[in-house]
Amino acid sequence: MKMINRYILNEAKMPIFFGISLFTFIFLIEIIVSMLESIIVKGISIIDVSRMISFYLPMILSQTIPMGIFLGVMVTFGNLTKYSEIIAINSIGISLKNLLKLVSLIGIMGTMFIFFLQESIIPRSYVKLQQLSIKMVYNNPVFQLKDKVLIDEVDKYKIYIDEIDPKTKDAKNVLIFFKDNTKYPTLITGERTYWENAAMILENSKFYRFKDDGEEQLRGEFKEKKIPLTDYFKDVEIKMKDIEGMGVRTLYQEYSTREKEEKLPYLVEINRKIAVPISAIILSILGVLLSVGNKRSGKGTNYGVAIGIIFIYIVFLNLGMVFSYRGLISPFLGVWFSNIFLMILTYSLYRKKGKVI
Incomplete structure (x- = not known):
């Protein structure tokens, strides 16, 4: 047997x-x-x-x-x-x-x-x-981004992506609204944006700050502007x-x-x-x-x-x-x-x- x-x-x-x-x-x-x-x-x-x-x-x-x-x-x-x-x-x-x-x-x-x-x-x-x-x-945050997308999940920013280059994965015509507890948020723009070490790097960047009545208070330009996104990830808890x-x-x-x-x-x-x-x-x-x-x-x-x-x-x-x-x-x-x-x-x-x- x-x-x-x-x-x-x-x-x-x-x-x-x-x-x-x-x-x-x-x-x-x-x-x-x-x-x-x-x-x-x-x-x-x-x-x-x-x-x-x-x-x-x-x-x-x-x-x-x-x-x-x-x-x-x-x-x-x-x-x-x-x-x-x-x-x-x-x-x-x-x-x-x-x-x-x-x-x-x-x-x-x-x-x-x-x-x-x-x-x-x-x-x-x-x-x-x-x-x-x-x-x-x-x-590599770009892997979940698409054209014509507004991201509102990042702690201090709202990010609008107008276009993603299918070859380089770089973003074009990016708008970033800085949440600074004012009536009109500070606006940051970038002609070309790429990702590096959990940060957005904006080339040919401009920023605009406004008064409470909506009048422009300040504007400036940067050849390169770095927007860190580490706050978005550091407190993530696996549940x-x-x-x-x-x-x-x-x-x-x-x-x-x-x-x-x-x-x-x-x-x-x-x-x-x-x-x-x-x-x-x-x-x-x-x-x-x-x-x-x-x-x-x-x-x-x-x-x-x-x-x-x-x-x-x-x-x-x-x-x-x-x-x-x-x-x-x-x-x-x-x-x-x-x-x-x-x-x-x-x-x-x-x-x-x-x-x-």
Whole structure:
């Protein structure tokens, strides 16, 4: 029995790894395309892009591990069935029930690993992602600026950007309103502006100061004027606002402190962070039941069936969450409906296959 278990586990390693990698890559495609745009258009370094992708990875893995286990199990047991190895295994007294116990251990391991990611790795990755984003803004503020934009988030200034040069990333025709507690703020202009060490450098700059009645009081010119933006960044505190980056324990703590009308999103997310890992156990068992006893099923068929069921699962999960957020159904039913669907399908297949195998 132990030798057979080792053999099956050894056969399942690569298909499961391939399945997780495949679904993870699919989920990463949109992020990768966005990051490539950032490299080409916005001038972000490849190193920073790679780090951002690495911080996204734990969040994606928490969703793709159940899918990858499902696909890997289907491919493994599809091959065992195709080459009649399942018949040989049954002939030595190993029943379908024994095989399901073995595979459910794989699902349990996947579930425990996802809980570990959610409680330990993902919150840290989320904070690191925010820190890296702020660092990129600090080192290269221009990456988030566009033509005809007024920025009112800097402590002492309002900044209007008329045009950004697509090649040099320099700004043209910049207006800066200095917030100096007067009725008419001091106006600073610059023909060309570039960024250096978290400061705006204005070339051919002029400034205008006004009296309380709006009459011009003073004007001057500078060949170069430096406007420091360090105040905008020095007091930034990282605070996790997106509930997707929180662990179940943190979500529950936040849920306990919220008003009744604010609790719903936290309750939905708590259920999701429990239901998705549990689905790894259900999907691992379902993968066996869909594969054994069907000799005509090849890898292509297994891939198609696996992707189809995963698609249905994702649709049910997302629809349930949308209905839950809108208050149309309870968060428990909305989030867990997809798992209930998988359990019903698994049980019906077990009743059917258990009589034959």
